[in-house]
Amino acid sequence: MSQATPPKPTDAELEILHVLWQHGPATVRAINDSLSQRRQAEVGYTTTLKILQLMLEKALVRRDAADRSHVYRAAVREQETQGLLLDKFVAATFGGSAMKLVMQALGSRSTSADELAQIRRLLNDIEIQNSTSNSDDDDRA
Amino acid sequence: MSQATPPKPTDAELEILHVLWQHGPATVRAINDSLSQRRQAEVGYTTTLKILQLMLEKALVRRDAADRSHVYRAAVREQETQGLLLDKFVAATFGGSAMKLVMQALGSRSTSADELAQIRRLLNDIEIQNSTSNSDDDDRA
DNA sequence: CTCATTCTACGAAATGATTCGTAGTGACCT
DNA sequence: AGGTCACTACGAATCATTTCGTAGAATGAG
Structure with a gap:
């Protein structure tokens, strides 16, 4: 029973999860491009990389490091994650x-x-x- | 139109707003007591005070400083605030x-x-x- | 008047999230 | 081989939020 539930993603992490849920597994480069489109501004490549590395530690994503440019995939399901966030939000904002x-x-x-x-x-x-x-x-x- | 919309309250601020919405205007002492009940642990008095002072700057609350112990009241409506937070949440979590x-x-x-x-x-x-x-x-x- | 209590104001530490710069490494092209 | 490019790893600056300690002023009791 070493499978601790992955923690609540932060805003930046959630945005990356959206990209992964929508596009499937992708490289840092591809994720960074999607992110830059989604926002109005360019996102630093290493910013995206760093967040993905943190997400890996938190077990929010998995990665395939076979090739030189690693491929990341979501390790949490969209509905479950949204449900988790929803619970917190309802508790904080609508008293449950x-x-x-x-x-x-x-x-x-x-x-x-x-x-x-x-x-x-x-x-x-x-x-x-x-x-x-x-x-x-x-x-x- | 000098009425800038008050900013999105943080978690701690929202919790205080809940107290004010429920109980009406109150002193720091009373708010702090409610907060301490609501959570499991004691909340430092000056912590509550500090947050209220920040909320005052942000125009999330008003205060009556006539007496020595100031009386704070919510300056934003419950439904509007919840609606604001809901919009942000829906955008971030459910793609709008x-x-x-x-x-x-x-x-x-x-x-x-x-x-x-x-x-x-x-x-x-x-x-x-x-x-x-x-x-x-x-x-x- | 003096002391103890309660209040406000403010500085600052602790924490978490986000961002980016730099270094090092391997791959590819000429 | 030498140079350039793209990639990963990592440290660190920045920013917001939350928390609390301390100082100083007002109040009330003896």
Whole structure:
């Protein structure tokens, strides 16, 4: 059981993870280029390299050092990482209430009909899940 | 328009804002006590004081210095502040997609029937808003 | 008046994140 | 072989945040 959960990525680390999640394994050079595009300004090559090295220590990424230019890949899944960050954020900002967060996200933002329908579909799925896993509780309000 | 938007509060500042939002105006002493309760450990009195002084500079709080022990009050509204933080968070973590956030928040979390109903109600309200305020090709922004 | 208590103000240490410069190494081209 | 280029490793400067210690002023009790 030496598999400690990788720690919460910082902002810069998260940005690199986004690149890796989107593009798949990549060299420092490629990651740095993506990063420079994504922001408005050039990012120093060694800055990106350094962060990747720190991420390697934290086990947020793995690397293949077979070639001279190492290839990095994400070692954490997108959904899990986002869930982890979401938990922290909800705790700090909304006192732990995911409901408040959802209300705020939907309420103070323009949401298209498509998106609303998508959420409804999700709600239905969740309700089905809830009722099938919990047979004595069939409420038809 | 000299009303610059107060900056994004840090974690410690946000925690103090929570206290102020919940309890209303309070002295440093009272705030410090609430903080110490909220966490597991004692918080140094001067630590709380210092943060409040910084928050004052940033215009996150106001203070009444009439008495010897100053009374601080929140200068930013809860919903607005949460909305600001939410925007930043969604941008950094979900690439700007509030939808992904909502899906994640609802999907990977146990949500009660009550809460689901609450969200459905909110969805209905939003759809009504959308259809009444915005009929087809009538763009009155 | 004097002492103890409580307050504010401020400096500064400790920590974490981000950035970049420099050094060293290997590869490739001529 | 010699020179140039791209790469990794690493130290260190910078910046923001959080924390606390100390000093000095006001207050109230005896």
